[in-house]
Amino acid sequence: MPSALPVTPDEDRFTGQLSSRIGILQQGLRRISRSSTLADLGACSLEALRLTVPSMETGLGYRQKGRKAWEALGECSARGLTELRRASADAAVPNPATIGKRGGCLVQRLADDSSVGLFVRPHRGFSVTDLDLVTFRLFLQLFDGAYQEMAFRKNEKSLVFSLNHRILQLNSLIETGIEVSRLTENQSPHHLALIRAVSLVNASRGVVRVHSGKRLREEYVFPEGSPLRQTPGGAGRLESSFDFLDHSYTFVLYNKESRDGRGVFEETDQLLLDALARQVHASMENRYLHEQAIEKERIEKELNVATSIQAKILPDALPKIRGYGVAGVNIPSKSVGGDYYNCFELPDGTYALVVADVAGKGVPAALLVSSLHAYLRAFLEQAMPLRDLGSRLDKSLYRDSTDDKFVTAFIARLKPTTGEIEYLNAGHNPAYLLRTDGSIEELPNGGPPLGILNLPIVFESKRITISKGEQLLIYTDGIPEAENEHEEFFETHHPLAEYFAAQKPASADAFIKKLIADVKQFAGSGPQSDDITAIYLRRI
């Protein structure tokens, strides 16, 4: 085995001095390794070097990747920076050195292709030795290691920050969805969404505009009062919009921010803005549907109340009149209709036959039907002439109804023993009297609808006599105007007077059943457009 070469005294002294210097540098390393900024790293490193080699004036420079200019790290004289620039002029040389006994420069290329440069100038009476040169090279290696460690820590922090920011964005997206769904009617979900969007994508400012057609209905800017600089499209602007009912909502964000100056909006920023806009859209739709459901429930409750009121008003069955057959029907088109019919005996032995039609449907119409029913009974029982009854009903109903409500009515009073009928037609369809010879007599208007005008109207009543075998039909317009799927009226295909004359019913009930069956067959599967009401009377 070859024996190791003997170490000379000079080599031994060199090694000893180098170890001592490394020791001093390593002590400084503990502080260097905690450096969080390049300036701090430079200052700490330089301090450690000056402790290690006190016989030299030293300075550190830093050159960012791709740049020519050197900047001082800690203290570095202008002469030092000039020397560094001169030394590194030849970019092809990776780690140039122009150092001699009277000083010079050493440059170390760092892991990210930026460079650190060391400028050295011996104090008076000293010169750069081989030991100094090795120390400087070692120093630059150690600086490179510390620089890499600092860059790693910086990247790690940046990664953690970025991950936390993503978590924040997702959390905020969920929270915003919940918040906008909980806002009351007077709060604006699009305002909240804009504020969230601006902050989550790091925009400088934003605006949400609400248009109805081309007309701007609302503009909300965040931060409030900030000027909206219309940066040309692309990186400086982000937009998302949706339509709801007859409004369009447009969110616009301006100027992506970053620590390095203005940034560029990314695809994820667009996704985030779209998601927030969708949440607002969904919240508005849900609120609208919820309100619709509540309104529907309210109407249904009202209709149920009105239906129960009307059920008590309309007769379950008509009375039997000696010498006559009588039948009636009422089929409302909605759950509560505006038609009324009745037949009841009066104290003087006569019978009232009434068919009426209130303008409108639903609860308001049902309430007016209720008033009509009460007034009719009261006035008819007073045995007043029908023309007077018409006037009193007119005034009473005008007082009870709104401007758009009125009543057409056919009111008849039958004296069964003689067949004498006094009738009043207040704006109603003409009733038909079918004589035994097959002729039809129309019983026309004797005044306007009831409750329509606040004037002292004089109504005209008339008298007829119904003989054995003769028939009377009183009806509302729901029969002649029943529509089929082609929107044609029953009256067009079956003129009601002719239809009436052509029937040979076995009984009053049979006539009503056939009439309803024929009307329904004509209408087919289409929805019933109006209430269907009729009273049929036949003298036997």
Next chain:
Amino acid sequence: MDQEFSLTSQLRDRRLVITTSGYVNNTGGQAIATEFDRHFAQGVREVIINLAGSKVVNSVGMSFLLEILEKLQDAGGAMVFTNLDPAVDKMLTIMGIFSIAGKAATVDDAIKKLS
């Protein structure tokens, strides 16, 4: 809601209280950092950030606050946030700020916390 950013500051027993108003973004964060640096250079090591007038903070503004925190940590100092809007409180929590900074309801509470 938040207007453009502005701040005021005062020293209370060598503790810097920075009170902000408006959106803490790049501009706001930079303004806070500048104000902090001015006092840090004069030896101030305890800082209270009063966000009573700031309901919105973005992550760029947040990065300035983190940088101030790191400087204070390196110098053995401390930082406390006060008057936080719930949304800002949640944001600071998610970003991990409260593992290195304090939180108090009011400025007076923050001063007690630092004492």
